[in-house]
Amino acid sequence: MKLRYFSHSAFQITTSHNKTILIDPFLDNNPTSPVKSDEVQADYIIITHAHGDHFGDSIKIAKRTKPVFICVDELANYFISKGFNAHNMHIGGSWNFDFGKVKFTIAHHGSATPESTYAGNPAGVIINADGKSVYHTGDTGLFYDMKLIGEMNSIDYMLLPIGDNYTMGITDAVKAVELVNPKIAIPMHYNTFPVIQADPHVFQKTLEKHGRSCMVLEYGQEIEL
Ligand code: NI
Ligand code: MN
DSSP states (O other), X not given: OEEEEEETTEEEEEOTTOOEEEESOOOTTOTTOSSOGGGOOOSEEEOSOOSHXXXXXXXXXXXXXXXXXXXXXXXXXXXXXXXXXXXXXXXXXXXXXXXXXXXXXXXXXXXXXXXXXXXXXXXXXXXXETTEEEEEOOSOOOOTTHHHHHHHSOOSEEEEEOBOSSXXXXXXXHHHHHHHOOSEEEEESOSSSGGGOOOHHHHHHHHHHTTOOBOOOOTTOEEEO
């Protein structure tokens, strides 16, 4: 499977069977994304929570590419009410899709639709496909149950925020990696806005000092997992 980073919390997963999954596709109004919403494809769109910097261009992309949304129940119902396809899930539950397995986790944060209506709980997501597991934490503060998430799921790649202010900053994110114990940590949700400035290389160096692996992805970079 391939993982492409658009910047902020926006990623694209492409499986060996050529299924494309977008996560939190915030592209057009994202000053750091090298890719715009009319350039991406999607068989599935996973939205961790409905804040604008995660909900992003999902409606625009969905009108063109007709994906299945994968979200917590309340947010999935929002997309269904707008005429899109969705698979309703919720925290703690998993489901086998044609590309692999998706499981939702807790995230300590907020969530509201663009109309400021209730969008259910914010979430993180664990995606298992092509023999690899990717944990995108969503927006969250540090929480000790990450230890349980790490114990119950052997995580290969942990994608986690480091930008502070709205989410974990670097110090808490280093602790989060220690709790989950992934093979490789990948920082996200930094340097998009003035209030979330953070140096991903400081995060990387701190982790490496503790004997842990970290990859800092360039905006637009795609890696083979
Ligand atoms: Ni948020
Ligand atoms: Mn955010």
